[in-house]
Amino acid sequence: MSNYLIIPVESGALLGGADTLKSSLTTDTTAGTPATYTLSQDDGDITTNGSGKHAVLTCVIAAGQTTLSGGAGRVGVAVGNQGYGYAVGDTITIPAGKLGGSSTEAVLTLILADVVDSAPASGEILAEVDDFANCIGNSAAEFKIQYLSGYDTSGGTPREISCVITPAESSAQALTNKLTNSISKCIMAENSQPILDLGDSKVVQVSFG
Amino acid sequence: MSNAVKIKYKDHNNYILIGTNDVLYVEQASAAVMKIWYNVFSEAGGKVMMNEVEFGVNVTAADVKALQNLIKEQNKKPGSTIPVYKLIGDDGSTDTFIDSISLDSATPTNPITP
Numbered sequence: 001m002s003n004y005l006i007i008p009v010e011s012g013a014l015l016g017g018a019d020t021l022k023s024s025l026t027t028d029t030t031a032g033t034p035a036t037y038t039l040s041q042d043d044g045d046i047t048t049n050g051s052g053k054h055a056v057l058t059c060v061i062a063a064g065q066t067t068l069s070g071g072a073g074r075v076g077v078a079v080g081n082q083g084y085g086y087a088v089g090d091t092i093t094i095p096a097g098k099l100g101g102s103s104t105e106a107v108l109t110l111i112l113a114d115v116v117d118s119a120p121a122s123g124e125i126l127a128e129v130d131d132f133a134n135c136i137g138n139s140a141a142e143f144k145i146q147y148l149s150g151y152d153t154s155g156g157t158p159r160e161i162s163c164v165i166t167p168a169e170s171s172a173q174a175l176t177n178k179l180t181n182s183i184s185k186c187i188m189a190e191n192s193q194p195i196l197d198l199g200d201s202k203v204v205q206v207s208f209g
Numbered sequence: 210m211s212n213a214v215k216i217k218y219k220d221h222n223n224y225i226l227i228g229t230n231d232v233l234y235v236e237q238a239s240a241a242v243m244k245i246w247y248n249v250f251s252e253a254g255g256k257v258m259m260n261e262v263e264f265g266v267n268v269t270a271a272d273v274k275a276l277q278n279l280i281k282e283q284n285k286k287p288g289s290t291i292p293v294y295k296l297i298g299d300d301g302s303t304d305t306f307i308d309s310i311s312l313d314s315a316t317p318t319n320p321i322t323p
Contacts, residue, residue: 003211003288129211132228133247133312134260136218146312148231148258151251158258158312177223180215184226184291187211 004126005186006195010084011119013166013204014055014110019074021057024114026091027107028069032061033100041083045098050090054167055083057092061099068099068106075108080141080168084204088112118206125206126193127161129186137175141168145183157209164205165198212284214276215293216262217306224293225307227260229284233317235277240267241308243276251314261311264296265304272296 039045062071150159169175218225299305
């Protein structure tokens with residue numbers, strides 16, 4: 001008897017990192033004010049012409065600069081704020097006034113390197129739990145399911161499925177708890193395959209170790 | 210069929226799930242640490258899989274035995290329930306939860322059933 005947990009995976013997350021998107025600026029702002037800005041699509045701080053959702057950009061206009069590309073300026077997205085549904089060629093627009101009162105509009109045009117697409121064609125993975133050892137939220141935005149067998153004897157790494165979610169949970173333990181609840185259902189479901197329930201959050205990156 | 214137990218994780222409101230298939234035994238490794246050894250070889254030479262869990266407070270021999278007994282009882286009825294394990298002194302007011310967990314492989318240091 002094999003038990004599986006179905007993990008839906010969304011495609012098109014933005015690549016996480018402090019400065020992953022600056023090179024995709026096709027129109028830079030002018031007259032910006034030096035500061036760090038957190039710009040949420042859900043709050044209307046940024047817009048897109050595509051179908052991407054929920055991204056939260058972190059933009060920095062460096063001291064003494066008026067543009068994002070000047071000096072140590074940055075355009076990035078934190079892991080857990082990457083959103084999903086974005087595609088190469090989509091634009092993300094930062095409207096005038098969002099980078100300081102006099103700032104002009106800035107536009108990002110997404111290239112291949114900006115978009116993470118680890119979703120399989122089926123849009124889901126099946127995580128078996130028969131061989132399960134533990135499950136844990138490494139952070140509010142990342143979790144792993146570890147297995148007893150298949151230990152990497154050369155590198156000493158347990159076999160595991162690692163996932164990044166967006167939006168992030170409130171804490172690592174809150175994410176662990178949701179994972180615990182879903183895998184518990186899975187263990188107790190002989191004739192069904194429960195779907196991982198993360199509420200409004202979605203898995204956007206999957207890796208296997 | 211899988212088996213597992215739930216234990217409080219980092220606070221009193223959230224739980225972590227630990228697999229209990231193929232458990233060999235549970236031991237107290239240090240004042241606040243339990244090791245759950247599994248009958249699953251990780252490589253030639255006798256190393257086996259082991260979950261190391263560190264609690265926020267010191268544990269007792271009775272806590273260790275209670276966890277092993279819970280695993281034994283639960284393995285009599287696989288898949289029907291996921292029991293919750295609490296330290297014997299857990300009254301919800303102290304740090305009677307797991308602070309950290311790691312999966313590793315090692316050579317059992319005390320291969321004697323408690």
